[in-house]
Amino acid sequence: MQGFVHSIETMGLLDGPGTRTIFFLQGCPLRCAFCHNPDTLKRVGGQVMTPEDILKFAGRYRSYYGEEGGVTFSGGEPLLQGEFVYQCLKLLKQEGYNTCVDTSGFGNPRFYSRILPLVDTLILDVKAFDRQSFEDLTTIDGFDAYLEFLNRLGRNGFSGQIWVRHVMVPGLTDDEESMEKFIRILKPIRNKVDRIEILPYHTSGVKKYHELGIPYRLEGVEPMDKKRAKELEIYANKLFAEELRQERAERERVRQEKFKQLKENEVASEQEKAEMFQALRQLPLLNDVDEQDVEAVLNEVILSNIKAGELIFKTGDAPDFMYLIFEGQMKIFVNTVDGEEQIFYIYRDGDFVGGLNLLVQTPYRYIGQALTDCKVVVIPKSTFDKYFYNSPVVLRSVLVKSFERIRWAEELIQRLATSNASMKTAGLLLKLVKRIGVETEEGIRLELSMSREELGNYSGLRRETITRKLGEFKELGYIELVGNRVIIVKDIEALESYVL
Ligand code: SF4
The missing domain is CATH 3.20.20.70 (Aldolase class I)
Known part of the structure; x- marks a missing residue:
């Protein structure tokens, strides 16, 4: 050279x-x-x-x-x-x-x-x-x-x-x-x-x-x-x-306005709040926080009720808060240039989002929207900096989450770029099995918080295509459809054969 x-x-x-x-x-x-x-x-x-x-x-x-x-x-x-x-x-x-x-x-x-x-x-x-x-x-x-x-x-x-x-x-x-x-x-x-x-x-x-x-x-x-x-x-x-x-x-x-809005949505009943605090105390997030500071952390976080469909953050929002989903589900997506919604992740109880943004101080690049009514623990930046910034447990969790997201994004790119509709649908079902699947006697039950359209946006397919593919999988006996919001996976190996 x-x-x-x-x-x-x-x-x-x-x-x-x-x-x-x-x-x-x-x-x-x-x-x-x-x-x-x-x-x-x-x-x-x-x-x-x-x-x-x-x-x-x-x-x-x-x-x-x-x-x-x-x-x-x-x-x-x-x-x-x-x-x-x-x-x-x-x-x-x-x-x-x-x-x-x-x-x-x-x-x-x-x-x-x-x-x-x-x-x-x-x-x-x-x-x-x-x-x-x-x-x-x-x-x-x-x-x-x-x-x-x-x-x-x-x-x-x-x-x-x-x-x-x-x-x-x-x-x-x-x-x-x-x-x-x-x-x-x-x-x-x-x-x-x-x-x-x-x-x-x-x-x-x-x-x-x-x-x-x-x-x-x-x-x-x-x-x-x-x-x-x-x-x-x-x-x-x-x-x-x-x-x-x-x-x-x-x-x-903007930060104060958002803070005010989150405060207004704060969990109302004292009993509910006490229960959430109790559950929060068990989270690894608080492991490295000194016992005498735990109370201060719990006082500073906001326990917000977010209604299904409400935005939690949007593209360009400053990195002022980290969000921990206590209950419910949230989707992370962008609107593509064609005006379509591309869903990247579905987050649920115990997941958090925004840790990396707080660490590297970059604005949000995606939109976060509640899929179901959610209870979200909102951690302000000042609290994060004071109690979590140097916590090995938190840093490790942020790292693990970031890694999971990279893997997820890589899989998504591969799925969108190389798969046909059957492969995309099978890949999506397998992803959902991992995330929300519950073993039952009839098969693995998926309780969906997403409409068919959102399922399509998640997998890179149009609504009609995903509906047709699910119908085909049903005919083949791989899945069973219970109404619009429940899928029971009967033959996971058959689905796996599409993607492996
Ligand atoms: S940028 Fe302009 S001023 Fe600088 S070397 Fe090139 S031509 Fe010359």
């Missing part, structure tokens, strides 16, 4: 926190009008280095890095050499280096999910704030791709901090309105942004263009006034802080 390195700066102080070694890599698909490194644009050239060479070189200056400093990859566009950057970051991280990537978001997307988890600081160059200016400035119709990069940072595993940079060119973005647009496009990454910097356009790169014989598109444009650029940088930062404040206030308002 080799990469093309245009140049190396040691003891750099501007491109990332602390003192850093900066590797400027070759290659960039953009053609920014103000680019002062036109000699880095070619994909091939400069010095050929291996990831081991990079590690060795960085090691020479390690003693200067201190607590904050480390290694930065800049360019050009470093993400264009995706495999090389990934291999370098992997080695550097194994050796405990602080890492930074300075990017415009135009690399090879195939490597993003491998590179981004290894990056501590991302310096994000924001070229322009709308499609047309982006194209005018870079000669590329890439604004949507850029927004996509921004939107997917979290999903690609980036969990570090972001420094946002914008080169301000006189007459293009040197006004308040542009700063407002600038702050608006940062919305998806707001919580990760650590600083916003305006770099005043300068003309020191023009000479290189003349030497290389390349036409310079900003010929005649004066350098950006530094004082004005600073004023606008302060304006942008203030705007950003205000948006953050408003967002937090809105989030707090």
Whole structure:
């Protein structure tokens, strides 16, 4: 594995926190009008280095890095050499280096999910704030791709901090309105942004263009006034802080409203409450909570009655609560682009949802809706952080649950992608046998909380198809149908033969 390195700066102080070694890599698909490194644009050239060479070189200056400093990859566009950057970051991280990537978001997307988890600081160059200016400035119709990069940072595993940079060119973005647009496009990454910097356009790169014989598109444009650029940088930062404040206030308002609504639905009778507390005390969840704190936990949780059909949480909800189903059943689903409902899981007594969201602070990506009347124990984030965050029992349960969900999702993908209707129906019945099956003399009894339509949504089939398939299985003697809500599985081996 080799990469093309245009140049190396040691003891750099501007491109990332602390003192850093900066590797400027070759290659960039953009053609920014103000680019002062036109000699880095070619994909091939400069010095050929291996990831081991990079590690060795960085090691020479390690003693200067201190607590904050480390290694930065800049360019050009470093993400264009995706495999090389990934291999370098992997080695550097194994050796405990602080890492930074300075990017415009135009690399090879195939490597993003491998590179981004290894990056501590991302310096994000924001070229322009709308499609047309982006194209005018870079000669590329890439604004949507850029927004996509921004939107997917979290999903690609980036969990570090972001420094946002914008080169301000006189007459293009040197006004308040542009700063407002600038702050608006940062919305998806707001919580990760650590600083916003305006770099005043300068003309020191023009000479290189003349030497290389390349036409310079900003010929005649004066350098950006530094004082004005600073004023606008302060304006942008203030705007950003205000948006953050408003967002937090809105989030707090939603949280309080939800808390109020859950409280209103709280289990009414004292006796019922006492019974639930008694049962809760037996749960492994409370194993690591000190005896004297158990009472406090029970006082802080909300014991909510949720009616069948009510939403418990929805996509985008902040990770403010974890839900433990005390009684009843809940479905977790998304609405697909075709307007169909895709059910992922059915949860019932003793299951919980939201633990991972609280741990990694990511909003809910699914919808949770009560299938039957439910009693749900709602654990607020503050209670979770205080009593459960460091509990091995809780962490283990979250891990086990997450693993079960991954397995479940994998099976679902396989079922949806590869199975025919008989296989999907048999697979669904077997899943239900595992989850809710009760052995009886006539067979394994499944008391369903779902309609035929929901069964279809769960298995990736249309309502008519699942109804027809269940009819066929009945004819074959595999199952018996008792009304709309009970299925008795008579021949489990026959069902298994469809999926094994
Ligand atoms: S992204 Fe950077 S290296 Fe690429 S053209 Fe623009 S300024 Fe030059």
